[in-house]
Amino acid sequence: xxxxxxxxxxxxxxxxxxxxxxxxxxxxxxxxxxxxxxxxxxxxxxxxxxxxxxxxxxxxxxxxxxxxxxxxxxxxxxxxxxxxxxxxxxxxxxxxxxxxxxxxxxxxxxxx
Amino acid sequence: xxxxxxxxxxxxxxxxxxxxxxxxxxxxxxxxxxxxxxxxxxxxxxxxxxxxxxxxxxxxxxxxxxxxxxxxxxxxxxxxxxxxxxxxxxxxxxxxxxxxxxxxxxxxxxxxx
Numbered sequence: 234x235x236x237x238x239x240x241x242x243x244x245x246x247x248x249x250x251x252x253x254x255x256x257x258x259x260x261x262x263x264x265x266x267x268x269x270x271x272x273x274x275x276x277x278x279x280x281x282x283x284x285x286x287x288x289x290x291x292x293x294x295x296x297x298x299x300x301x302x303x304x305x306x307x308x309x310x311x312x313x314x315x316x317x318x319x320x321x322x323x324x325x326x327x328x329x330x331x332x333x334x335x336x337x338x339x340x341x342x343x344x345x
Numbered sequence: 346x347x348x349x350x351x352x353x354x355x356x357x358x359x360x361x362x363x364x365x366x367x368x369x370x371x372x373x374x375x376x377x378x379x380x381x382x383x384x385x386x387x388x389x390x391x392x393x394x395x396x397x398x399x400x401x402x403x404x405x406x407x408x409x410x411x412x413x414x415x416x417x418x419x420x421x422x423x424x425x426x427x428x429x430x431x432x433x434x435x436x437x438x439x440x441x442x443x444x445x446x447x448x449x450x451x452x453x454x455x456x457x458x
Contacts, residue, residue: 265445267446269449274433274452274454275451275452276349276435276437276449276450276451276452277388277435277437277449278449279446279447279448279449282445282446320388326445331393331401332378332390332393332401332403333378333380333388333390333437333447334390335380335387335388335389336387337387
């Protein structure tokens with residue numbers, strides 16, 4: 234079962250920052266926060282992941298609260314090609330439960 | 346470096362038939378996971394293979410099976426196809442059992458008539 238809560242949909246204006254929230258209040262100490270996105274009918278694309286500290290890469294930034302119960306994915310300058318379903322996932326890296334468990338995600342629509 | 350490849354990309358079968366899907370992981374990756382995606386159930390984990398051994402299995406009937414070869418390529422098989430097996434089947438690879446990020450292929454779209 235998914236252990237994250239995300240809003241079902243969000244809109245963002247092109248060129249503006251898109252901030253996608255995720256609640257994971259029952260996260261365990263050994264669980265990482267992962268973000269993937271899926272453009273219609275394509276395979277999910279890895280975006281970023283983190284454990285405690287904020288992370289940044291060429292695609293996005295991940296802000297994790299100090300208590301680790303929630304996080305925000307930030308796309309700094311959204312483009313039309315960022316329109317996709319964004320999935321926030323918590324997972325362990327070792328052991329029998331290391332698979333990705335996808336929830337419903339957030340449908341982000343970037344508007345021109 | 347080439348990404349995860351899956352073949353075929355599209356497949357149409359009839360009820361009762363069986364199907365085999367193939368996945369070639371990213372070069373150097375030794376772990377392969379399979380997922381099923383349907384509009385009703387979303388993305389669901391099928392199984393994971395590492396070093397030719399199934400390490401983890403999701404909640405699917407025995408009609409769904411898989412295997413991994415010594416070159417890390419993987420196949421999954423679905424026997425006695427049902428209409429509800431129509432789905433996008435996704436393969437994901439990662440470096441190894443202790444590694445982290447899974448990278449997905451484009452998927453195989455299976456339609457059962």
